[in-house]
Amino acid sequence: MRNQTATQLLFEMSKAGRGTIVFPKSDVPAVTSIPGIDNVHLATEPLPLPEIAEPDVVRHFVNLSTLNMSVDSHFYPLGSCTMKYNPKRHERLARLPQAATSHPYQPEDQIQGLLSILFEMQGMLAEISGLPGISLHPAAGAQGEFTALLTAAAYFKDRSEKRTRVLFPTSAHGTNPASAALAGFECVQLAGGRNGFVDLDELKTQLDDRTAVFMVTNPNTLGLFERDIAKVAEMLHGVGGLVYIDGANMNAILGKTRPGDFGGDMMHYNVHKTFTGPHGAGGPGAGPIAVRDFLAPFLPAPVVTYDAAKNEYSLSTPAKSIGQVRTFFGNVGILLRGYFYIRTLGGKGLREASENAVLNANYLLSQVKDFLEVPHGDRCMHEFVASARKIKEQSGVTTMDIAKRLLDYGFHAPTVYFPLVVEEAMMIEPTETESLQTLDAFATALRTICSEPADLVKGAPHSTAICRPDEVNAARKPVLCWSAPEC
Numbered sequence: 133m134r135n136q137t138a139t140q141l142l143f144e145m146s147k148a149g150r151g152t153i154v155f156p157k158s159d160v161p162a163v164t165s166i167p168g169i170d171n172v173h174l175a176t177e178p179l180p181l182p183e184i185a186e187p188d189v190v191r192h193f194v195n196l197s198t199l200n201m202s203v204d205s206h207f208y209p210l211g212s213c214t215m216k217y218n219p220k221r222h223e224r225l226a227r228l229p230q231a232a233t234s235h236p237y238q239p240e241d242q243i244q245g246l247l248s249i250l251f252e253m254q255g256m257l258a259e260i261s262g263l264p265g266i267s268l269h270p271a272a273g274a275q276g277e278f279t280a281l282l283t284a285a286a287y288f289k290d291r292s293e294k295r296t297r298v299l300f301p302t303s304a305h306g307t308n309p310a311s312a313a314l315a316g317f318e319c320v321q322l323a324g325g326r327n328g329f330v331d332l333d334e335l336k337t338q339l340d341d342r343t344a345v346f347m348v349t350n351p352n353t354l355g356l357f358e359r360d361i362a363k364v365a366e367m368l369h370g371v372g373g374l375v376y377i378d379g380a381n382m383n384a385i386l387g388k389t390r391p392g393d394f395g396g397d398m399m400h401y402n403v404h405k406t407f408t409g410p411h412g413a414g415g416p417g418a419g420p421i422a423v424r425d426f427l428a429p430f431l432p433a434p435v436v437t438y439d440a441a442k443n444e445y446s447l448s449t450p451a452k453s454i455g456q457v458r459t460f461f462g463n464v465g466i467l468l469r470g471y472f473y474i475r476t477l478g479g480k481g482l483r484e485a486s487e488n489a490v491l492n493a494n495y496l497l498s499q500v501k502d503f504l505e506v507p508h509g510d511r512c513m514h515e516f517v518a519s520a521r522k523i524k525e526q527s528g529v530t531t532m533d534i535a536k537r538l539l540d541y542g543f544h545a546p547t548v549y550f551p552l553v554v555e556e557a558m559m560i561e562p563t564e565t566e567s568l569q570t571l572d573a574f575a576t577a578l579r580t581i582c583s584e585p586a587d588l589v590k591g592a593p594h595s596t597a598i599c600r601p602d603e604v605n606a607a608r609k610p611v612l613c614w615s616a617p618e619c
């Protein structure tokens with residue numbers, strides 16, 4: 133049964149006179165003007181705020197909070213997004229007053245502790261990537277891409293090289309071309325490679341002295357490790373270009389291999405994915421970038437530096453910095469959660485996290501492949517892409533229908549219709565934090581849905597507050613303000 137306190141707005145629940153706090157009657161005269169100040173309009177009428185008793189307000193927000201799905205309430209196998217559990221210990225640590233009440237305008241000598249943590253975080257990210265230059269500045273993965281491309285552009289400009297083209301494979305995340313275009317490059321998409329991998333012959337035909345950067349996700353968005361990545365890097369370096377590794381899938385390879393070791397020149401991390409910062413609903417995130425030493429002088433400002441002689445941390449501007457791409461020194465709250473996660477697990481723990489993420493994904497793949505096609509192989513890294521193409525052909529039930537029906541079974545849907553190279557794609561990423569029982573329950577739900585009557589699945593979800601929102605209208609004509617109904 134739906135609770136009224138969740139489906140009505142506070143304004144609609146309001147009853148005149150039903151406040152929570154009853155003030156004593158004022159014993160000072162009312163003021164309607166301030167002597168010596170003209171043209172002051174004092175609000176003398178009560179503001180049209182909702183009048184509601186405290187229990188009703190509390191129920192309203194608690195009930196609202198249960199209408200959505202989250203990692204804390206449901207299994208959330210959203211591929212490419214690494215919706216792993218956010219340890220509550222790190223939430224508590226990030227909220228310690230020493231961190232949470234610091235202000236970016238405080239003098240550096242007052243925030244030495246915080247700066248020392250950020251400095252250490254830079255070192256850890258350099259170690260994990262095998263790339264020594266770190267900027268914690270960007271607010272998310274997409275901004276990391278954009279920032280790294282600006283850094284590359286500054287590097288080429290400094291060398292008086294006119295390189296205008298950024299290349300990527302068909303399986304690229306949409307943010308890759310978007311970042312390249314925003315950074316002023318021409319976007320070149322490679323034709324689809326065989327078996328989901330970058331096609332080296334196709335790549336070769338596109339490489340020349342106009343090539344600035346090749347952007348590639350590894351493991352790629354089909355959950356496959358690009359086995360020829362070192363060769364790809366060699367080809368790029370051969371024409372003077374750079375390799376950008378989209379690090380959104382780092383959860384598959386932590387402590388196993390490093391972008392810097394397989395030829396990457398630049399990369400971003402998604403701290404909110406790989407290192408457990410909470411995410412969803414658009415942020416906040418943190419998208420630090422890691423670059424080779426020759427690119428480090430161009431990184432955005434500020435970076436945290438350490439003067440051993442004075443035992444002092446400070447915020448500095450790299451010699452040929454591109455400047456700032458956002459305010460201050462990054463989303464520190466999310467960086468801290470990532471820092472505590474890395475410190476808690478240590479090198480061995482991170483490696484085990486990746487091993488278990490890959491194991492969980494392969495287990496799930498083995499449980500669904502007899503009723504869902506998995507076009508790109510029997511083995512995967514930390515995620516795999518299934519396809520409902522055959523089911524659609526047989527019964528008309530689409531990936532979208534299955535995704536919606538999963539909500540009735542208490543599971544968030546996987547990523548759907550991405551990557552574009554797979555028809556009726558369902559990109560499933562369980563992460564290492566899920567138990568065998570959860571994986572089995574999810575596989576069973578998927579199996580059941582695939583054999584349910586088409587009408588039932590096409591009408592789903594049946595158990596949620598709203599059924600299928602009109603996504604296009606919601607995006608194009610959002611209603612963001614409440615206005616009183618005209619009586």
Ligand SMILES: *Cc1c(COP(=O)(O)O)cnc(C)c1O
Nearest residue numbers: 212272273274305307378380402
């Ligand atoms: C999530 C993701 C991005 C973008 O990262 P944000 O942090 O959401 O901006 C880029 N590439 C891939 C492959 C991703 O999964």
